[in-house]
Amino acid sequence: MGEFRVLSEAEVRQTLDMKQVIEVVETVYKAKSSGGAEAWPTVFYDFEKGRADMDIKSGFLKSEKLFGHKTVTWFGDNEERGIPTLMGVIVVFNAVTGEPLGLTDASFITGIRTGAAAATGVKYLAAKDAENVLLLGAGNQALFQVAAVLTARPGIKKIRVAARNQKKVHTFIEGVSEKLKDTFNIDSENVEFEAVDALEDAVKDSDIIITITSSRTPVIKHEWVKKGTHFSCIGADMEGKQEIDSKILTDAKIIVDDLKHCMEVGEIEIPLNEGVIKETDITGEIGDLILGKIEGRNNDEDITVFDATGMALLDIFTANLALKSAAEKNLGTVSEI
Known part of the structure; x- marks a missing residue:
């Protein structure tokens, strides 16, 4: 197995800028339109309507030979607890070998790609x-x-x-x-x-x-x-x-x-x-x-x-960009799995 990289939120922040992510978003939208991407069914769950929920989104970027998923939670009462209301992780896989490439914190990526x-x-x-x-x-x-x-x-x-x-x-x-x-x-x-x-x-x-x-x-x-x-x-x-x-x-x-x-x-x-x-x-x-x-x-x-x-496609491609940038900057924790 190859190298598997894990990025914290702080490390993700050092790898992405808004202009890049807007370009990623447009690339994904165009790939979907051209048949180069598939958004898979989403899993939603309300722990408490309007106060706590989660979703699992996944998809396949054929054009980039990547697939993956994001699990993210929103717990509104966390603001009173002094912890983030939005938390989660993104996992990226190689679509040729099935090999997991890395895991990133989802909060910053979710925020920046949603804005984009x-x-x-x-x-x-x-x-x-x-x-x-x-x-x-x-x-x-x-x-x-x-x-x-x-x-x-x-x-x-x-x-x-x-x-x-x-x-x-x-x-x-x-x-x-x-x-x-x-x-x-x-x-x-x-x-x-x-x-x-x-x-x-x-x-x-x-x-x-x-x-x-x-x-x-x-x-x-x-x-x-x-x-x-x-x-x-x-x-x-x-x-x-x-x-x-x-x-x-x-x-x-x-x-x-x-x-x-x-x-x-x-x-x-x-x-x-x-x-x-x-x-x-x-x-x-x-x-x-x-x-x-x-x-x-x-x-x-x-x-x-x-x-x-x-769409998880946006998260997956953005996370992959972060992982590549992190490798160039020697950021994150690397292991073999």
């Missing part, structure tokens, strides 16, 4: 002159989302942040510029950050809305949304979750990351079950959009929605 996924939706679907972003959610994902959207769209001028916990929002706003510089080497000097007091007003004034909550009740109402708005809906990744009003989708061009998974557990799940939209209303997958197989935004008044439930 949302930003890919923004890159390809938001209006070209979009400047104002509304981020719904101020938890673990918030910093990654901000870093990713600023990387994908350097012209962003204002980012508003909204969440149920106003104290958390203000704490995030106060420290975001320093954290962006320290974690991602991103200079946000020309970006205005603002805590949201009135969500309706913020929605009406936003060009881009990124939702990253665990909500099971729509938070953003149809009548608030202006023409031309782009949504990257990231939080709905389990049956019953929904962040935006179903009616928003009736006026929107809908793009998904993986059609089957999104129909089962994504933002489109409930609107489909309600009969508000039909499967034929979904334009297609984002890999098809990137490759030019389908059309996205046609004009500045189109409302666009990118529904991304998250």
Whole structure:
């Protein structure tokens, strides 16, 4: 057997940057569209709805000769315990020999690739002159989302942040510029950050809305949304979750990351079950959009929605990049198994 490398979160952080990961995400989406990747069925389990859950996601990247899986947990009460709410591991295998190549901590990789996924939706679907972003959610994902959207769209001028916990929002706003510089080497000097007091007003004034909550009740109402708005809906990744009003989708061009998974557990799940939209209303997958197989935004008044439930393919390829970089930098613990 060959070498097996294990990377901690701190070591993973030394191997990845946001621009690289956005490129990885696009590569995976294109591979899936071209038949070079398969997302396997996901295993979900709610220990306590809205408070503690886990999922196991896996897949096969034929084009890269890799397969693997990610097991990740979210336990909301961990914040009070003083430990991370999101934890997990990713295991990468050689698809030619079946040999395990390495194991990485999943938290940073999950965060950075999820931010990169949302930003890919923004890159390809938001209006070209979009400047104002509304981020719904101020938890673990918030910093990654901000870093990713600023990387994908350097012209962003204002980012508003909204969440149920106003104290958390203000704490995030106060420290975001320093954290962006320290974690991602991103200079946000020309970006205005603002805590949201009135969500309706913020929605009406936003060009881009990124939702990253665990909500099971729509938070953003149809009548608030202006023409031309782009949504990257990231939080709905389990049956019953929904962040935006179903009616928003009736006026929107809908793009998904993986059609089957999104129909089962994504933002489109409930609107489909309600009969508000039909499967034929979904334009297609984002890999098809990137490759030019389908059309996205046609004009500045189109409302666009990118529904991304998250695919293990993104984690596997990102983890493999981290393992390769770690080998070059002599990071991690190496053993033979």
